[in-house]
Amino acid sequence: MVHSLMARGIAFDEAFRAANEVRSRIGDRTVLEKGELVKLLHEILGPEPFAEDPRIPLPGAEITVTGHGRSVPFSKGHLSQSLLAAALEPNDAFDVAREIERELLASGTREVRRHDLRRMTFEVLTRDVNTRAAERYMVWRKYQEPERPVIILLGGAAGVGKTSLALEVAHRLGIGRVLSTDSIRQIMRIMLSQDLVPALHASSYDAHKLLPPDALGDDPVIDGFINQAATVSVGVRASMDRAVLENASLVLDGVSIVPGLIDLEAYADLADVFFVMVSLLDEEGFENRFAKRANSAKARPQHRYVKNLDAILRIQNHLLELADRHGVPIVDNASFDSSVLQIVRHVTESLRKKGDFDVAELL
Numbered sequence: 001m002v003h004s005l006m007a008r009g010i011a012f013d014e015a016f017r018a019a020n021e022v023r024s025r026i027g028d029r030t031v032l033e034k035g036e037l038v039k040l041l042h043e044i045l046g047p048e049p050f051a052e053d054p055r056i057p058l059p060g061a062e063i064t065v066t067g068h069g070r071s072v073p074f075s076k077g078h079l080s081q082s083l084l085a086a087a088l089e090p091n092d093a094f095d096v097a098r099e100i101e102r103e104l105l106a107s108g109t110r111e112v113r114r115h116d117l118r119r120m121t122f123e124v125l126t127r128d129v130n131t132r133a134a135e136r137y138m139v140w141r142k143y144q145e146p147e148r149p150v151i152i153l154l155g156g157a158a159g160v161g162k163t164s165l166a167l168e169v170a171h172r173l174g175i176g177r178v179l180s181t182d183s184i185r186q187i188m189r190i191m192l193s194q195d196l197v198p199a200l201h202a203s204s205y206d207a208h209k210l211l212p213p214d215a216l217g218d219d220p221v222i223d224g225f226i227n228q229a230a231t232v233s234v235g236v237r238a239s240m241d242r243a244v245l246e247n248a249s250l251v252l253d254g255v256s257i258v259p260g261l262i263d264l265e266a267y268a269d270l271a272d273v274f275f276v277m278v279s280l281l282d283e284e285g286f287e288n289r290f291a292k293r294a295n296s297a298k299a300r301p302q303h304r305y306v307k308n309l310d311a312i313l314r315i316q317n318h319l320l321e322l323a324d325r326h327g328v329p330i331v332d333n334a335s336f337d338s339s340v341l342q343i344v345r346h347v348t349e350s351l352r353k354k355g356d357f358d359v360a361e362l363l
Helices: 002-007 012-026 034-045 076-086 090-106 114-128 131-142 162-173 181-191 220-246 283-296 302-307 309-326 336-353
Strands: 064-067 070-073 111-113 150-155 178-180 250-253 272-279 330-332
Touching: 002 012, 012 034, 064 114, 076 090, 076 114, 076 131, 076 162, 076 336, 090 114, 111 114, 114 131, 131 336, 150 162, 150 336, 162 178, 162 250, 162 336, 178 181, 181 220, 220 250, 220 309, 272 309, 272 336, 283 302, 283 309, 302 309, 309 330, 330 336
Parallel strands: 064 111, 150 250, 150 272, 178 250, 272 330
Antiparallel strands: 064 070
16 A cells, blocks of 8 residues: 555655554455545545546555566566666656656556566656666666676775775666675785785785885885785786676776776677776865774774875876876766766766667667
8 A cells, every 4th residue: 555655656654654544444354445445545645645646546556567487566666776777866766767657557557568667667768867868778778687797897096985886886787796806905815925925915005115125116105006906906807707707797896906907908808897997086085085984994093094195195196197098987086976877877878889789679
């Protein structure tokens, strides 16, 4: 009942209250005439909620989605989740999903094929949002059962918010695998001693302190960082190779993902790889991020990062120069929500522009 009342535009709290009131009034009765239910709801809610669209059935209606040999209940939540791949704001995605549900109920539809629901979603997006968003949605639907995986690489200096972005981008695109180079580096530390690979056993900004002076050039901070990143990139490539082998899409983030250290051309025929450099151009923003990180990860005290802020900024500048040199797009993570949309849009727009699909065929 709550579900059907919300389909009429009634807020959840009000719909929940009405459903509980109906339950209280009917007591233990197992049969209720539709006319009596209508009368009860009018008494509880008044006639206004039902004047919006009288074609929408009263509580009791449920839509079933069929396809792939099974049937599941229609869910605005699941549909709005899939719409996030069109680079919509979550609220906008839910509004579109709710409009689709309204139209299905108004037409008297109680069973819809998955293919037809996809077509309807494309049409509503085209009408209510724009054609490009509709095409992004259809393109990403194709990549839910890909011939090859999508691999998203998020690089950036310490503290720019890479991991939070990785988790949210993966969530919006429905990608189940998320990995950080911090984890890769930790595994490699166990396997490779400090005597064997010293730079691996330090943070990105002070790796130079564990290297012999004669191994460093004019900028010890950058040389130490690159030395460490070159080692960790072996594990990055192994993770990418695994994703290709299992045809499983992956979001991988970390400071050790450096333009030029990974031969992306080697994956051109194996996966759709997207590299984005995450930055934080406002220096004050770093201190705020470090404070938040210190609160959530006690092993990462704020003062340690603030003390090394100059080195972190030097690494960021070096990464941005490499990104420009290698044509890697840069996202300034001043706004988390905006950055997520930029990354999702970059991935789905790039796939859309590849031109190896026909929207008509996907419909």
